[in-house]
Amino acid sequence: MERNTSVFALFGGVRPMARKLDEPASNVAAWKRVGRIPAEKQPHVLAVGLKLGLPITAEHVVFPLGRPHAAYADLPSQDARVFCDRQSDSQRTKTAEPKI
Template sequence: MTIATDIIARLGGTRAAAKLLDKPPSTVQSWKGSGFIPARYQSEILRRAQRAGIAMRASDLVGLDQPQPDGEHPTSFDNAPSSLSQKNAA
């Protein structure tokens, strides 16, 4: 399951999500096809989901809690380029 399909399912499916978000179903369907929800929509989704009583966190929208194929946590700098690791180590 992708981030987008998980979020859309939690919002009640494609049509229900589209109605809740005041977007055409084709827009929501495109998110499912790509596997992610573009950043420009994420804060609105979070606000509307919370108003509708749907439990959702910002990290759900970007997949921070999902395991990665290589077993690494997405915020790990263990495998980052050395310049990035050094910058964040300071």
């Protein structure tokens, strides 16, 4: 299902959304600027939206500006592996104390 309405538009803009969520407008503006609502705030945003009767879904909260564009779907995924040749303290073998 394609949706074009951002969660910010559903609430009527940044300032009205901030008032309804009892959040500073600067916080909500930052969420819009980065395109992400913090995970700890998402349930509250969804609950308030539903209580107000807005046609809001969990997808609106997870992707507040809409899903990433389909044109990016054909890009190869980023390799998330990290290589490090150093061992952590827990990986190092314990050597016996020299006996004197």
